[in-house]
Amino acid sequence: MESFSLRRVAIPAFGPTALWSVGLGATLPVIALSARDLGASVSVAALFVGIATVSELVSAVPAGVLVDRLGERRALALAGVADAAAAALALAAPSLAILALAIALTGPTGAVFLLARQSYLTAAAPESMRARAMSTLGGVGRIGLFVGPLVAAPVVHVWGPQSAFVVQVAGGLLAAAVAWASPELAAHAPPGGPGATAARVGVLDVVRRHRAVLLRVGLGVLAIGLARSSRVVVVPLWAESVGLTAAETALVFGAAGFVEVLLFYPAGSLMDRRGRIWVALPVTVLLGAGLLVLPLTSTLVAVGAVAVVMAVGNGLGSGIVMTLGADAAPAAGRAPFLGVWRLLSLVGHNGAAVVVAALAAVASIGVASVGVGVLTLAGGAWLLRWLPHYDPRRRGPAVVTSD
Secondary structure: OOOOOOOOOHHHHHHHHHHHHHHHHHHHHHHHHHHHHOOOOHHHHHHHHOHHHHHHHHHHHHHHHHHHHHOHHHHHHHHHHHHHHHHHHHHHOOOHHHHHHHHHHHHHHHHHHHHHHHHHHHHHOOHHHHHHHHHHHHHHHHHHHHHHHHHHHHHHHHHOHHHHHHHHHHHHHHHHHHHHOOHHHHHHOOOOOOOOOOOOOOHHHHHHHOHHHHHHHHHHHHHHHHHHHHHHHHHHHHHHHOOOOHHHHHHHHHHHHHHHHHHHHHHHHHHHHHOOHHHHHHHHHHHHHHHHHHHHOOOHHHHHHHHHHHHHHHHHOOOHHHHHHHHHOOOOOHHHHHHHHHHHHHHHHHHHHHHHHHHHHHOOHHHHHHHHHHHHHHHHHHHHHHHHHHOHHHHOOOOOOOO
């Protein structure tokens, strides 16, 4: 472990991530537009955007089981090829039904991709550099999502929205090729090799053995996911309610996104050097406080300032969920455990829109923002209570992951 360096694992750990994320970033902005071109109404087209997220949630735990059975290298290669095939189906989709099927298939491939990369780094990176490895993984993914639309823009300009899926086809195939050409990924395959049953632990056993950390730290992770996704819903709706134009709202998100990209590596370094709570608490405080203050704003500068404050929190949180999952993950049943961990995060992400919509329906978007802010701060207090017990820096060299 002493010879570990981020540079040495850059190709196997971060190369597939960058390529896959570029493909994903290229298609995210055009999913609704592609549905519209195939005859969907505005409301139906909006639903298409959430198909992949829902399918990823459903497949999070099975994806962890698959990674456990195949090993990281094979799982990444398979996910890359499957993602390219789904994108090719979307590219050629003659109807809304086929397009919906294609987008749904990208959910499981995304789940496998994320869990295989996280599982590899959990095993490969020593505790002293684990957070930097995970935050860099998260940062590379964000950069890919930022670059993707820029790569797809000239293609879309010439051939229309659906042509952006060409970039995803290329990204998936290149990611699979890089993963398959990286023998380092095979070094952390399941005991006995792919398909072996030795030392394998079932999902229910994983949940039973590690229910304490899933309840204690996992609930905090759910709150972080809720805050992150609520921010994306609440800020544009509040901006519209105070009279900001779509262009001004886009400017706010652009500035916030730039801040987030700058913070991913410092966040990991802080977690490794001072402890996980030094990042987890500021993330929840900044996101929660931003959501509480947002309803007090009414100008572009004020909304932008609050959005940037929340972006600092979100940027500091780059890799925090993966790092906490890696800290808690057992050696036996690592990938299934990470699948359950991912499910908790996705429940928070997917529940955000429901919580915001429910609060806005009975009150207002301002009340929804305050309500989610309170839940986020409560999640931060919960993490402050329990996270130190599971922090490798505070527990010493022995990492306790079971009861």
